[in-house]
Amino acid sequence: MPFATTDPSDLAFRRSWIEECREAFRTGQRFQYGIIRADEVIGECSIHPIDDRTASIGFWVHVEHVRQGVASAVATALTRAALKAGCETVCIRHDRANAASGSIAARLGYERIGEEPHSIDAPGQTGTSVVWVLTGTV
Secondary structure, eight states, X not given: OHHHHSOOOOHHHHHHHHHHHHHHHHTTSOEEEEEEETXXXXXXXXXXXXXXXXXXXXXXXXXXXXXXXXXXXXXXXHXXXXXXXXXXXXXXXXXXXXXXXXXXXXXXXXXXXXXXXXXXXXXXXXXXXXXXXXXXXX
């Protein structure tokens, strides 16, 4: 997530990214949300429909706000929203180095089904995603 490693100062880039998110939302390709606490953006989360029955969720929280239950609450809300929208299967993928996301997935009842390669786009990533799947309800 290159956008999560630095805060782009270029206003044109920010406007372009927001417009891309709006269009993806409008067309049902991706539903992206800011995580806001006390008027401060502290993270981002999203639901990515894969097909009519499956969605992938993603979330990140700024390092100053980790270990406070924010990511767990967000992952719970995203999972419930995807299931309520009719998805039968919800997936979480995270870099192998991100044990906290794996703990969240496990606590929510997701099953670890394997690993797959991904591009490295942030410091500390391994290039291997851990894949978790939940079928049913939270």
